[in-house]
Amino acid sequence: MTLEKLLDQVQDKHIILQPRGDCIGTWAPNTCIPLTTRRAIWKHKSELLHRIAQSDIRTCPSRDLHRQYYRYAGQGRFVCGMCALLEKEVTRL
Ligand SMILES: [Zn+2]
Numbered sequence: 635m636t637l638e639k640l641l642d643q644v645q646d647k648h649i650i651l652q653p654r655g656d657c658i659g660t661w662a663p664n665t666c667i668p669l670t671t672r673r674a675i676w677k678h679k680s681e682l683l684h685r686i687a688q689s690d691i692r693t694c695p696s697r698d699l700h701r702q703y704y705r706y707a708g709q710g711r712f713v714c715g716m717c718a719l720l721e722k723e724v725t726r727l
Pocket residue numbers: 694695696700714715716717
């Protein structure tokens with residue numbers, strides 16, 4: 635599975651990707667994450683971790699609710715301000 639197809643699935647299924655060291659945990663209430671998707675997350679974990687750290691909108695699990703917090707970060711990149719805020723709160727716990 636390509637990274638782009640994986641990112642489409644992450645957003646379609648509202649999968650929350652949680653960095654755990656150099657691995658990625660997943661949380662998707664009321665949704666079964668297919669094995670092929672889990673394998674793709676493992677395969678692309680380095681790129682996903684980089685995008686999560688950048689709060690890239692492609693790893694945002696809630697496009698509809700967070701869209702108002704999207705902003706242009708330059709060089710063709712868009713970031714989600716809400717995901718950035720939530721990431722800081724989660725890492726403080
Ligand atoms: Zn977001």
